[in-house]
Amino acid sequence: MISNKLKLIFGLSIPLFIAHGIEEFVTHFYDIDSHDQAIFGLLSELSNHGATFVTFQVMLWLLLIISFFLLMGQRWQFNVLAIAGLIYIYELHHIYKAIMIGGYYPGLYTALLFPILAFFFWKEWVSLKKENYN
Secondary structure, eight states: OOOHHHHHHHHHHHHHHHHHHHHHHHTTHHHHOHHHHHHHGGGGGSOHHHHHHHHHHHHHHHHHHHHHHHHTOHHHHHHHHHHHHHHHHHTHHHHHHHHHHTSOOTTHHHHTTHHHHHHHHHHHHHHHHHHHOO
């Protein structure tokens, strides 16, 4: 069973992800980040329309795959939610890169909140896993 606390943590992360994406866009994160370049650099060879089409297709495929898992029942819903928890941890790379350069790195300000969310998320997730899914 997914607790209301876990749902709340996930719900709070949605506006944070939106703010984080806006911060990254405004500060041109996509122009300097090596992870972004590795993942999306191949799209730079395409036209704007082609890159938009490929991005839409991949996002649709992901939506369909995740939707399928969500339809498979509560255990799958619980495990799919862990993807968000992994992303909370992944966002630590903004903090790491800021430390490495000794200053601001695009996306840093909003990324500072992800470790807090990650702590509470994983604490609740592990607790529920032990309680319900072992």
